[in-house]
Amino acid sequence: MRWAPDARGRLERAAFELFAQQGYAETTVPQITARAGLTTRTFFRYFADKREVIFGGDEIPEFAASLIRAAPPGLAPVEVVRSVLREVAATRFDGHREETAAWRRIVAADDSLRERDALKRADLVVAAQAAFVDRGEAPPDARLIAELGALVFHVALDAWLAQSSPASMAEATDAVLDRLHLERSIAAGPSR
Amino acid sequence: MRWAPDARGRLERAAFELFAQQGYAETTVPQITARAGLTTRTFFRYFADKREVIFGGDEIPEFAASLIRAAPPGLAPVEVVRSVLREVAATRFDGHREETAAWRRIVAADDSLRERDALKRADLVVAAQAAFVDRGEAPPDARLIAELGALVFHVALDAWLAQSSPASMAEATDAVLDRLHLERSIAAGPSR
DNA sequence: GTCTATATCGCGATAGAC
DNA sequence: GTCTATCGCGATATAGAC
DSSP: OOSOSOHHHHHHHHHHHHHHHHOSTTOOHHHHHHHHTOOHHHHHHHOSSTTHHHHOSOOHHHHHHHHHHHSOTTSOHHHHHHHHHHHHIIIIITTOHHHHHHHHHHHHTOHHHHHHHHHHHHHHHHHHHHHHHHTTOOHHHHHHHHHHHHHHHHHHHHHHHHOSSOOOHHHHHHHHHHHTTBOTTTTTSOOO | OOSOSOHHHHHHHHHHHHHHHHOSTTOOHHHHHHHHTOOHHHHHHHOSSTTHHHHOSOOHHHHHHHHHHHSOTTSOHHHHHHHHHHHHIIIIITTOHHHHHHHHHHHHTOHHHHHHHHHHHHHHHHHHHHHHHHTTOOHHHHHHHHHHHHHHHHHHHHHHHHOSSOOOHHHHHHHHHHHTTBOTTTTTSOOO
8 A cells, every 4th residue: 555554653653762762852743754754744634733642542531431420320439439540540551561651751851741741631630520420420529529530540650650569550549549538428428 | 211111011911911802822922022012032031932921920839838838847737738728819819809710711711721720730739749748748648738739729719710709719728628528637647 | 133943734736545 | 536644835933042
């Protein structure tokens, strides 16, 4: 065929390698596309902007939201958070610690990327809040529990990547959640 | 004098008005500087990038950090958070509800600005964590309590702006904190 | 202040695939 | 022939260098 397949994947890999080697800011889009054998214009057809290459297919918000909606109706919100985080951690992170760490190093090194990362977290909160509302929570409570879930997720991710011994990320999310010392009733009692 | 005074303030006001009228993305830096009677170059002397005009002197991280460091040594972390948030709310927000709401509307309408807003929140967490570490908390606990404080602050801000009756933001931060149903011991017990 | 690199995006052309 | 992925060219805005 006329074009090598998986243009998107090639762009992602080329970007990842260049960012790791010379840094995000020092890497230009033409450099990335040259390495992937494509043109600059093509890059922007796959990614809205340069930052998105490294956050590519981030379906975590959708995945988490679907898990929240699928949780048993009676389960307390905190327990929903616990099981959803376990599931996300186990299926998306455990077994990919090294790649995740390399990715995190790149992101942490550049403010543009930290910024995009922070937006992704905000978007996760929005998606999770909507899911909790669908489960019957009042919007303010749904917001709170969604924020808490995102908080635990991000703190646990950093903790998991920081520890030298390779425990599972699922354990890390549990540990952070427990450390919060939340009452079981959180965001489950009647609104004031 | 040769130049009209308060160049920075004029740029901020011009930007604010234009963003409110035609949106952030539709407003160019030359438009802003034209309205302020300055050149594009001058704009970037005062602000690192276009987004920063609207987040101008955001000294909240430094302010919050200094309050945390100044809190009574024996006070439980959650109570430190409670009093710091009260203080920040009362001195920086109460009495400016309308301006804050207008500002929030602009930010919420554009992803570039939501992104910067999210980064500011992350920076607040970093500053607060450092302050809690100085107070003697273990870094992981300091991180948790800092994240919690930022969470309460942002949720309370939205709640305060959303409510029709003009309560104080200090009350809003208290309400959100109470709603979390945290045990008093949070992040105060011995590290595992 | 001026000059310039780089990101970003609109539009039309093109070359197979079906 | 139509469709789709890609290219090529050009325009504008941001941002940084000199």
